[in-house]
Structures are given as C-alpha cells and as structure tokens.
Amino acid sequence: MIVSLAAAVALSGGLNSSSRPDPFDASSWTDATNTSSSPDPSPALTSPSDTSPDTSFFPPQDVSPWDIALCVTGTLISCENALVIAVLFYTPTLRSPMFILIGSLAVADLLAGLGLIVNFVFTYLVDSSVEFVTLLSVGLLISAFSASVLNILAITVDRYLSLYNALTYHTERTLTFTYVMVVLIWVLCVALGLLPAFGWNCLQDEAACSVCRPVTKNNAVALAVAFLLIFALMTQLYLQICKIAFRHAQQIAVQHQFLAISTTKGVSTLSAILCAFGACWLPFAMYSIVADSSYPAVYTYVTVLPAACCSVINPVIYAFRNPDIQKSLWMACCGCVPSFSLRRRTSSEV
Template sequence: MLNRNVSLLMLMAEITIALASVLGNVLVVLVVCVNRALRNTTFCFIVSLAVADIAVGVLVIPLAIVISLGFNTQFYTCLFLSCLLLIITQSSILSLLAIAIDRYLRVKIPTKYDIIMTQGRAYVAVCLCWILSFLTGLVPMIGWNNLNPQGNLSSSNEIVCKFTSVIRMDFMVYFNFFGWVVVPLSIMIALYAEIFRVIRRQLNKRAEATCDRDRYYRKELKLAKSLALVVFLFVVCWLPIHIINCIDFFCPKCKLPKFATYVGIFMSHVNSALNPLVYAFRIKRFRATLVQITNRCMLCKTTGPTPFNSASLSHPSITTADS
C-alpha cells in the first residue's frame, strides 16, 4: 500500500513538472517573439533550449511514465522510445554549450562579434545542435544496445519495455555521460571562467574605461551570471542520475534503492521547469515582457507596445539584453 501511494505521488509530481515545463518554456518562446530587443543570437539559443524543455514536458516525461509501467512491445519500438529521451537531453546540453560559446565571443571579441555571429549563423548553429543530438541519441539504434547480448533477447519477440532492458549501461556511462555530458560541461565551465575573467579585467580598467564601455560589461556580467546559473542548475539536476548509472555499471554488487533512481530521474525532469524561473527573476527585460504578456492575456489589461531601445552604446557591437 505504501509503495502504491509513493508511486501515485511520484506520478502526480511528474505530471505537475510536465505542465510547468510546457507552460514556462512556451512563455519563454512567446516573450522572445513579442520583444524585438530579445531577438538576438543568445536568445536564439535560449529558444532552442526552451524547445528542448517543452519536449521534455510533452514527450520525455510521458514516455518515462509509460516506460516505467513496463508495457509489452517489440524490442526496437522500446529502443526508439528510449532514444528519444537521449536526443532531447542531448539537445539541451548542446544548446547550453552554444550559449556559452556565444557569450564568450561577445566579451572576447566585441568589435568583431556582429560580423562573426550573424542571425543566419545562429540559426545554422541551432540546426547543427539538433542534428548532432539526433545522431548521438540514435547511436543505440545502430547496434550499441542490449539486443541478444547473451542470446536472451530477440527483436521479433515482445519484451517488457524498460530503459535499462534495451539501453546498455556502458553506452550510458562511457558515451553518453563521459563523452557527451562531462566534456561539454567542462568546456562550458572553462568558457564561463574566461568570460568572468575578461569582464572583471575590463571593469578594473577604470582609467581608460568610458561610461558606455563600463555599462556594457556590467550588463554582460549580469547576463553571464544568469546563464551560468542555468548551467549550474543543469549540473545539479542531472548529476544524480548519471552518478547512479556509474554506480550500477562500475559496482554491480552495490544495490541502490529503487527510490534513489526515481528521485534521480525526477530531478532531471525538474531542470526543464527551472530555466524559465531563472530568466524571469534574473533578466530584467525578459521579466518586464513577461509581466506585459500576463497582464494582457490573463488579466485582460491593455498595455502599450513592448519598449525597444534601438540606440546602441558607443562601444562597438553592443546589443545585449538587459539583466
């Protein structure tokens, strides 16, 4: 009876997170569409991340619930459904990496940034992130899976669909975690460390700094802190399930409670609902537009058009969202 109550609570929590992820990230996309000042390359990547988080609420969480029920299906059907989870997760990581690279270029080469990072190239980068996510996420479909490893599984027979019954744990640890989580996150950490170093150095140049230049780097510092917080939350939410996978793989005799696995999976889903909160509380212009949308759509208030400051600062290539 206790297990049934716990399962019911987990199910309700998952449904709540799914709804919050979809609603919050749809608002992120809507805010960027409404406010022209946010339609820059950085928010292009943020929209890509929001789309991935919407997919978590629409696809990943429902699929995770269905797979946890252990329904009977063909091997490759179950494998494909499991690969969809990997694809969407990978797109989030690559979107975060693209955001970090974009911010690095903005503070490292501000005078050449607009020439190098055009809107068209940002769209191409987003497409490449998703293509790479599909390619890496579908790797188990071409052979790195649990089909007939010891002659006990067949693609023609029905199996009880479980993630671990079709996805090999060495794939999850070596390829997915070490190759496509640890490496991108390490690059992100290094990029943000360099971003903060460059900004601090520029802000310390009081003698040669103009008012506009100082304001530019202060804005960049605030936005970089917000985006670094998004990366930090991603690490906090996704690390538990990957640590559990590593323990299962490297220490098969170490028996972890199933509840720990459920909590790890749940934490990974929670991450998709947190990003809109970071934008709303940390990015001033985003928050102002969100309030306008809320007043207009939910409170039936008429508001003026979203303010757009087209004036650039005297520092070259300065067009960034307020933080």
C-alpha cells in the first residue's frame, strides 16, 4: 500500500547525510609513510602534543529534528497500541470479530511505532550504508503501515455489513472468517515488505529513487494510486453507512426524534474519522506521485509526519471510544466501573 511508503522516509535523511572520512584512504598511508621514513632531526624539540597519538574518531552525525519527531511519534504509537493489545488479550469477553480487527490494527500500529524507533537507531547508531540494514528497516515499516491501512479498510467493511445485514450479521460473521481475513491481510503486507529485499529497490540506481529511498519512483506511483483507490472505497462505504443509518431512523417513527439526534451524531463521528484518515495520508500520497528524489527532503518529512500520526489517532478512534474497552481499562486501572453509564452504541447510531 502507498501508506507504507512513509515507512522508508526517515532513511532518506540519514542515508543522504555527508559521508564519513575514510580512515583507510591511500593518501593517509602516503603521508604516514613519508613521515616515518624521514628521520626527525631534533626529537628533543618535539612537543608532547606532536607526539601524542591521534585519538580523534569520526565526527558525530547531526541528528535531524524531523527524525527526532518521528522517533517520539513512534514511542507514543507503541505505548498506546501496547495498552490496547494488553486490554484485548487479558479480557476474555473481547473476542468478537470486531475486537479481532481492532486487535489486528493495534498490532500493525505497534509494529509501525517500533519500526520508527528502530529506523532512528539504524540511521544514527548503526552503519546505515549497509544494504541489509536499509532493507530490514524499510521492510518492517512497509509491512506495518500497509497492515494498518488494510485493517482500517476491513473495519470499515465490517461496520457496513453490520448495518446492511443487521439481522443475519452475527450468524454469518463467524470468527473463522474473521481470522482468515486477518491472515490474508498480514500475508499480503509481509509480501509487500519483502519486495525491496527481492530487488524492487533503487539502491543501484539512485536516480530512479522516489521521495522514500529505496522505493523506486514507478513503485511509489503505483502504491499511491492503490491508496487513492482504497480511500475512494472507504468514502463510498461510509456514505452507504450514513444512508442506512438515516433509513433506520425514518423507519422507526416512535423513536424518530431520539434516533435522528443519535444518527446525526453518528454521521458526524464517521465524517471525523474519514476526514482524519484523509488528512493524514492524502498529502503524502499525492506528494509521492508528483515528487522524486531530487525534491528537498524537508517536503517529505512535512508530509510523512502526519501520516505517522494516523497511527496515534487510530487507538483513540477505534479502541478507546469503545464502551467495552473503556470498561476494561477502568477495571484494570481503578478496579471498578465508573459511575457514569457506558451505553452500547446500536447499529443505528453507527
């Protein structure tokens, strides 16, 4: 998925930095040979500073503030989603298909956060010029961000089916079907993450790189178009959800006023979810289509940082707003259920 292109952006900053001086430069050998071959006429006049061994090492690499921001974002993502995973794992009642998809999304975002942290470490603490390090970091981030977007799409489809087939949804939507769908999502995303290691990269041709090295320009455009198609599909599904919700409100005349108010609230919530997703990913998707490696790196950082922040918003939208997860969090933190009512949302409320 195009969203996984953000996975590789931090590498461009670290890998494009000024190269370190080569301690095995032939010129340094020549200087050292000439110095050792000529006798010192007055060793007694040589100052201690001249004879002290050279203890200087490679100059420290400047840390980009953008990379620091991505690392901090990755830390926040990891903490949030680790909490969601812990709640789902230790609460036996949260085993429905909806919570399985939420858990899969949390795992994807957790890996994305860890990938941002690992990428920062590889860029500044490990020799990032090694191809294996570059491909490993990029592959992890591509897989994680791809899984995050596909799980969001799966959750959208699940919400649509819960309204479109409200009477038969709970009998048709089995755990086995949900697990199979999750496995297929992860197999596809892992395959996308392995593509750079299988030769789909621009390490041997820097001119063919996109804004996210080592993804090529052609592959970046293809992934961007794929993301735009996914976003269009999500928009269509949410529009259908809104139509079904308003239809439910009109069919029940007795509760018309209540359902009209709650449906309006649900439509506003869906609009906020879709707008947040689009605001996070659309700038980077469009930029990946029009830009290439010759563009300033700051533009890439400006567009990819909001895309990474989408994984910060996901736990709030899909997990922490759920009444059952809220109840489990209160039980884990305080040992009791809050005094205010945690009312379940009906399908009409979206």
